[in-house]
Amino acid sequence: MGKLSMDENRLKYLHALEERFNYRFNDIDLLSTALTHRSYVNENPSLQLADNERFEFLGDAVLGLCVSDLLINRYVDFSEGTLSKIRAGIVNEKPLAELASSLALGDCLLLGKGEENSGGRAKDSLLANSLEAVIAALYIDSGFNEVKNILELLLAPLLDDSVLLSQSFDYKTAFQEFCQKRYKVAPVYTLIDSSGPDHAKIFEVQVTIADKTPQTGYGKSKKEAEKQAAQKAWEIFQIEEN
Secondary structure, eight states: OBOOOOOHHHHHHHHHHHHHHTOOOSOHHHHHHHTBOHHHHHHOGGGOBOOSHHHHHHHHHHHHHHHHHHHHHHOTTOOHHHHHHHHHHHSSHHHHHHHHHHTTGGGGOBOOHHHHHTTGGGOHHHHHHHHHHHHHHHHHHHOHHHHHHHHHHHTHHHHTOHHHHHHHOOHHHHHHHHHHHHTSSOOEEEEEEEESOGGGOEEEEEEEOTTSOOEEEEESSHHHHHHHHHHHHHHHHHHHHO
């Protein structure tokens, strides 16, 4: 494969990106290839360059493995199904594109004129794919442990995203399993009240276990209220256990 003869301006952008990743490449050409779109390669055949699509393929796998490793060590009580949902929420296009944008990855891309004119530097799909390609370049240049450490810092806001965790984690099941293991009984959910018109009712549910203080949840359905009550109870019990 060909290598791009980089001018000082190109190197400046790449070195600035290295700073944002807090990593210095042994082979800067790997980073350059990761940021070379096929449209640029197609418009410059005489350069005999490789585009970043093979790196995207590898980077997708490396990212999935790194996120899986980080999640399984961070959330030791979560089931396989819950971990899979959280991982899917992290490695999909939108959050990856937002992360790529925060790293100004678009500024470093080599694009063909058509892709450039159509706003390619800001396209979610292109940014997400390019970030995966950069992850592959990091992996090739440094190995798994180094790229995992880099991603742990970059993905920290997503790994601790309470909304994502709430959407992914089955608190009712987790709380029931905890209670049966710890107290040998299942939690009891009681409907305390429902208010509002039929089309917009709010339900109030209380969950009790042993001699512990009941926790109350609210929701537009009994199921939603039970889930909120279970979440409150599970979080309190986890704090007490720790």
